[in-house]
Amino acid sequence: MKATALRRSAPVFAALGDPTRLRLVGVLCASGAMSIAQLTAGTAITRQAVTRHLDVLAGAGLVRDVKQGRERLWQFEPSRLDEARRSLEAIARQWDHALQRLR
Amino acid sequence: MKATALRRSAPVFAALGDPTRLRLVGVLCASGAMSIAQLTAGTAITRQAVTRHLDVLAGAGLVRDVKQGRERLWQFEPSRLDEARRSLEAIARQWDHALQRLR
DNA sequence: ATAATATGCAACCAACGCATTGCACATTGC
DNA sequence: GCAATGTGCAATGCGTTGGTTGCATATTAT
Numbered sequence: 001m002k003a004t005a006l007r008r009s010a011p012v013f014a015a016l017g018d019p020t021r022l023r024l025v026g027v028l029c030a031s032g033a034m035s036i037a038q039l040t041a042g043t044a045i046t047r048q049a050v051t052r053h054l055d056v057l058a059g060a061g062l063v064r065d066v067k068q069g070r071e072r073l074w075q076f077e078p079s080r081l082d083e084a085r086r087s088l089e090a091i092a093r094q095w096d097h098a099l100q101r102l103r
Numbered sequence: 104m105k106a107t108a109l110r111r112s113a114p115v116f117a118a119l120g121d122p123t124r125l126r127l128v129g130v131l132c133a134s135g136a137m138s139i140a141q142l143t144a145g146t147a148i149t150r151q152a153v154t155r156h157l158d159v160l161a162g163a164g165l166v167r168d169v170k171q172g173r174e175r176l177w178q179f180e181p182s183r184l185d186e187a188r189r190s191l192e193a194i195a196r197q198w199d200h201a202l203q204r205l206r
Numbered sequence: 207a208t209a210a211t212a213t214g215c216a217a218c219c220a221a222c223g224c225a226t227t228g229c230a231c232a233t234t235g236c
Numbered sequence: 237g238c239a240a241t242g243t244g245c246a247a248t249g250c251g252t253t254g255g256t257t258g259c260a261t262a263t264t265a266t
Binding site: 035 | 242
Binding site: 006013014026032078081 | 109110112113114116117118119120121122125126128129132133134135179181184185187188191192194195197198201205
């Protein structure tokens with residue numbers, strides 16, 4: 001794989017590198033669209049902290065928000081995650097090729 | 104997928120979230136085993152910084168070191184990365200199922 | 207033995223990340 | 237209108253991260 005494509009996935013991995021954010025992604029994946037208040041309920045952190053995490057995820061292109069009345073609904077956005085997944089697959093493939101070469 | 108399995112991948116993603124470390128993983132994947140000095144050559148940062156990054160990667164289980172004389176060779180360790188890759192696949196699958204359900 | 211190479215360890219520093227609190231603003235329900 | 241709900245914005249605290257420099261130690265080469 002090209003090194004540039006790999007480098008482009010770094011921000012996505014960084015965004016997924018936090019347990020709280022990883023959980024948010026999982027919840028949004030399973031439940032469609034949720035408000036900040038809904039996403040905060042059941043966690044030990046404040047609403048503002050959740051908002052910041054969502055902003056980080058949005059910065060990496062993993063989620064996007066839709067304003068609806070006084071609420072702000074967040075939903076999962078799969079394209080970047082797919083890209084990151086392909087990056088990991090490419091690395092694994094490259095490793096397999098390297099192993100074959102070393103024999 | 105189980106939430107616990109997802110949570111277990113957070114440290115791996117965090118380790119991959121730095122461009123320097125992502126590059127190190129790529130290089131080690133392609134080249135087999137390399138010393139710290141070799142991995143430092145061609146970068147703008149110091150050998151000590153590279154050592155720190157390698158320690159972080161080792162902490163996430165992505166690489167391991169083998170001492171050989173005065174050198175310390177580092178090599179890629181695929182198991183954790185495979186696990187993380189499967190986590191991303193599970194998320195993508197879950198999203199597809201959610202989409203189907205919403206129709 | 208001596209010089210060169212490869213690394214380890216520790217102190218230090220600037221910047222960033224994660225979470226908080228406090229207050230203001232907008233929207234909805236009664 | 238008024239209260240409740242949902243959110244935004246700003247300042248702050250504090251631990252972590254990513255990088256450095258300086259010096260010590262271990263191994264290899266001549």
